[in-house]
Amino acid sequence: xxxxxxxxxxxxxxxxxxxxxxxxxxxxxxxxxxxxxxxxxxxxxxxxxxxxxxxxxxxxxxxxxxxxxxxxxxxxxxxxxxxxxxxxxxxxxxxxxxxxxxxxxxxxxxxxxxxxxxxxxxxxxxxxxxxxxxxxxxxxxxxxxxxxxxxxxxxxxxxxxxxxxxxxxxxxxxxxxxxxxxxxxxxxxxxxxxxxxxxxxxxxxxxxxxxxxxxxxxxxxxxxxxxxxxxxxxxxxxxxxxxxxxxxxxxxxxxxxxxxxxxx
Numbered sequence: 001x002x003x004x005x006x007x008x009x010x011x012x013x014x015x016x017x018x019x020x021x022x023x024x025x026x027x028x029x030x031x032x033x034x035x036x037x038x039x040x041x042x043x044x045x046x047x048x049x050x051x052x053x054x055x056x057x058x059x060x061x062x063x064x065x066x067x068x069x070x071x072x073x074x075x076x077x078x079x080x081x082x083x084x085x086x087x088x089x090x091x092x093x094x095x096x097x098x099x100x101x102x103x104x105x106x107x108x109x110x111x112x113x114x115x116x117x118x119x120x121x122x123x124x125x126x127x128x129x130x131x132x133x134x135x136x137x138x139x140x141x142x143x144x145x146x147x148x149x150x151x152x153x154x155x156x157x158x159x160x161x162x163x164x165x166x167x168x169x170x171x172x173x174x175x176x177x178x179x180x181x182x183x184x185x186x187x188x189x190x191x192x193x194x195x196x197x198x199x200x201x202x203x204x205x206x207x208x209x210x211x212x213x214x215x216x217x218x219x220x221x222x223x224x225x226x227x228x229x230x231x232x233x234x235x236x237x238x239x240x241x242x243x244x245x246x247x248x249x250x251x252x253x254x255x256x257x258x259x260x261x262x263x264x
Contacts, residue, residue: 011037012036013034013036014034014035014036014037014109014110015032015034015108015109015110016032016033016034016035016108016110016111017030017031017032017094017108017110017112018030018031018111019090019093019094019111019113019114021086021116022186023117023186023188023210023212023262024186024187024211024212024215024226025051025059025060025063025187025262026050026056026215026225026226027048027049027051028049028051028093029046029047029048030046030047030048030049030090030093030096030097031043031046031047031097032044032045032046032103035169038169038172039169040166040169040170044101045100045101046097047093047096047097049092055085055086059086059118062078062079062082066119067261067263069128070121070126071126071128073118073119074128079118083115083116083130083131083132084132084135086115086116086130086131087131087132087135087139088135088139090113090136091135091139094136094142095140105140105141105142108142109142109143110142110143110145111136111137111143111144112145112146112148113131113133113136113144113146114146115129115133115147116130116131117129117160117261118130119261120159120259120260120261120262121261122153122157122158122159122160125154125156126153127153127159129147129149129150133146133147148162149162158257158258159259160190160259161192161204161205163182163184163204164190164192164202167182167192167202167204168192168202171194177196177197178196179193179195179196179197180194181193181194183207185210185211186210186211187210187211187212187262188206188208188259188260188261188262189208189209189210190204190205190206191207192204204257205256206258206260208251208252209260209262211226212263214226214232215227218232251264
């Protein structure tokens with residue numbers, strides 16, 4: 001993937017709602033942008049719509065179930081039903097964002113719908129995604145592009161992380177010329193490195209577990225969704241024996257490209 005201006009002046013800019021439900025499984029983010037597919041010319045309103053406790057619990061259970069079912073997970077009725085519930089939550093987010101932005105559906109050209117990753121094992125050619133793009137399109141009246149990971153995994157790629165494509169667009173939009181890195185800490189962490197002087201090639205990969213571990217720990221011990229403001233972590237101490245064992249995991253020494261499932 002090259003860091004270069006591939007824009008054709010004949011390509012019109014589109015107003016797009018980007019939607020993301022990450023590996024933390026705690027809610028859906030929705031944001032309005034205007035882009036020609038290479039650069040971002042406008043960042044509009046955004047929102048986060050948290051999942052209620054019932055949906056969070058159902059997602060956590062589905063992730064465990066999908067890890068067992070693997071490639072057969074899409075045949076599971078409970079997982080299919082959850083995909084519908086998750087999609088309807090995205091419909092709610094679109095409607096709320098449009099209302100807050102004072103826009104109509106006709107003002108938006110496209111929705112980018114990531115869906116939800118339940119299980120991800122690209123080395124075996126498996127990634128389990130839920131979310132119904134056709135349902136989202138019907139309910140919102142806006143065209144939808146969705147299921148970004150599956151085709152890349154089927155072609156032998158990692159299917160993740162996806163954020164580097166947006167990082168590249170931000171760099172082009174701001175005319176950044178120095179080497180730079182983006183660190184994105186979701187349920188799983190990922191890093192993007194771009195050096196324009198080296199032809200602008202992107203180096204991007206998952207770095208290891210992110211907030212997923214502390215989220216699960218807080219849910220188990222305190223009944224809380226996350227360690228808000230780092231209160232629990234600030235009172236703790238590093239267990240160096242545990243840390244050494246975790247850092248000795250062979251996955252960390254693998255060269256990129258590489259990606260992780262939340263429950264690796």
